[in-house]
Amino acid sequence: SAVISQKPSRDICQRGTSLTIQCQVDSQVTMMFWYRQQPGQSLTLIATANQGSEATYESGFVIDKFPISRPNLTFSTLTVSNMSPEDSSIYLCSVDGRVDGYTFGSGTRLTVV
Amino acid sequence: KQEVTQIPAALSVPEGENLVLNCSFTDSAIYNLQWFRQDPGKGLTSLLLIQSSQREQTSGRLNASLDKSSGRSTLYIAASQPGDSATYLCAVLVDSSYKLIFGSGTRLLVRP
Numbered sequence: 001s002a003v004i005s006q007k008p009s010r011d012i013c014q015r016g017t018s019l020t021i022q023c024q025v026d027s028q029v030t031m032m033f034w035y036r037q038q039p040g041q042s043l044t045l046i047a048t049a050n051q052g053s054e055a056t057y058e059s060g061f062v063i064d065k066f067p068i069s070r071p072n073l074t075f076s077t078l079t080v081s082n083m084s085p086e087d088s089s090i091y092l093c094s095v096d097g098r099v100d101g102y103t104f105g106s107g108t109r110l111t112v113v
Numbered sequence: 114k115q116e117v118t119q120i121p122a123a124l125s126v127p128e129g130e131n132l133v134l135n136c137s138f139t140d141s142a143i144y145n146l147q148w149f150r151q152d153p154g155k156g157l158t159s160l161l162l163i164q165s166s167q168r169e170q171t172s173g174r175l176n177a178s179l180d181k182s183s184g185r186s187t188l189y190i191a192a193s194q195p196g197d198s199a200t201y202l203c204a205v206l207v208d209s210s211y212k213l214i215f216g217s218g219t220r221l222l223v224r225p
Contacts, residue, residue, distance in 0.1 A: 006156070031211055042202065042215045043157075092156055094213075098206065101147050101162035102213055109154050 002027050002095050006105030013083055013112050020079045021108045023093035028073035031096040034066070037107075038089045046091075049076050083112045115140045115207055119216035126193055127224050134188040134219045136203035141181045144206040147213070148177050148188050151200045160201075161188070165208075193223045 003026040013019050034046040046066055047055040055068040069077045080087055093105045116139045126132055145164045149157040161170045161177040169178040176189040186203060200220045204213040
């Protein structure tokens with residue numbers, strides 16, 4: 001299974017600012033996924049990121065708020081823009097694992113004050 | 114629309130007890146089902162993956178079963194230990210999709 005390095009592991013940010021989260025995979029993968037986990041909740045898919053094309057966003061998530069980059073087959077970033085306290089969550093990246101199961105990064109715990 | 118439910122939401126047991134966590138899903142057209150463990154504030158660790166053609170998978174003290182026709186999976190933990198305390202999530206992969214659909218999790222506390 002792929003190994004994912006995600007950073008930062010946690011951050012405390014001021015409202016109105018932006019934070020970029022990075023995920024680096026140790027092998028080339030076609031699809032990467034970004035999830036949000038709000039306090040006390042389960043995971044919700046934000047978007048699917050394919051290399052060389054725009055990310056596909058799920059209902060309720062928009063590119064202006066969560067821009068995603070996928071410059072190559074081993075790396076992706078998610079930016080949380082113009083943050084408010086409601087954006088306080090754990091953000092996780094994941095890679096496609098239909099054969100061996102999905103693998104997740106260690107998560108970014110974001111607190112917006 | 115696929116929905117995944119986990120029961121119970123929380124469980125507290127004494128050390129050494131055997132326990133069962135339940136996961137149910139509404140649409141039997143799944144590609145596979147995966148059980149994860151999540152420690153507070155952390156990412157997800159994959160525990161077991163069951164392909165749709167399989168009935169069960171085992172890893173150490175963990176055993177997961179899958180009954181596609183009834184839309185159910187169970188995670189059996191034998192001889193529980195305090196280090197097993199975590200949230201356990203099940204997730205199904207819809208047959209024609211790359212999207213994992215997660216249950217809400219079972220928060221487990223194993224008391225010494």
